[in-house]
Amino acid sequence: MTSISHHLDEVILLDYHRGRLNAGQTLLVETHLEMCPHCRMSLRLFDAIGASMLDEVLPVDMSDDALELALARIERPEEAPEPRVAPELPAYLKGIELPESVRAAAFKPRYWGAPGVWMAHLDAPKDGRGLTYLMYVKGGMQMPVHDHQGLEMTLVLSGCFSDDRGAYHPGDCVSCDEGDHHSPLIASDDCLCLIAANAPIAPKTLLGKLLQPFARI
Template identity: 60%
Template structure:
């Protein structure tokens, strides 16, 4: 892991991640970023350390009378084996260096939206309505016409780079776009691009992206 992410989640998002209040897709993007970013892991550890110190400072509320007996009884019971849920891990992801968060994610299949472009939706056990989350692969050298966004959209870079008017983004970078951002991202000409995308708000038709993405030469 030689490359360190340069673009990080905003602090309020990292805080909401810490307290478990992000939608499944948003949570996965932040989790994946922290898998790749020592700096944000360190920030999360600081949150835990603060929480620990504040827990220490709290005046306790008495447990019920039999609480200790119950606790001592519970530790004698055999531990139920943790159910290891089966996660679909399709072959088309084999060649990619995926962080742990995505190795554990349920990604049943992919579909091609244009030549050189596929999307692979991430499936969640819990209600993930309102957010669409998918891996997106884009062949090197593709560019999207200038566009804006409806609602928050996070692109977490896993492989390759893309550039837009605001900068250049590589592995681990956490790119947050919303209505205020207008850009025309272009995938590097040297390397294919894989990213994890979480879109809130408007759910676009499957073909939308394919219509937008064009080989660079044709623009």
């Protein structure tokens, strides 16, 4: 069922907390957390619950040389970590105000799926049928009606779009699943979204089916 709370589902947040999301879903959640104080508080609650549960864990006997091993590791010179070099921001994203998580991610070259619509996929290993990509749509356009073949999370980075369930602004996240048909309408300003989907969309119109091979989503 489509979520119109504009926040991440608690199950998704819990899976993120446990490290069970794929690379694309992780990027989307981290980006949303940058933009949403409400969900950051929910995540801190999971941390607090986890810490309280540790207090109830039964103690475990340590080996006789545990202290010596720990001291040896402390005294061992630390190796300097390799500096992490952020990928150069693609030309098509320059000039757009973006969250740090998106700026630090690597995206493939963009391609045009239709007039006024471009996509750029995350440069990450393929994960089954999953897709993670940026999608830019020119203001005033309406997307063809489509269904979903699995969970799809859409995070608005800039601009605004709406469907029959509400309007979505920067930082809002809408989750759709199989059986959720919608036809997003872009507001007057251009819209840029980050999308993490478990499977490609299922177009319900002839135009959508004709465009899907070009859109590759």
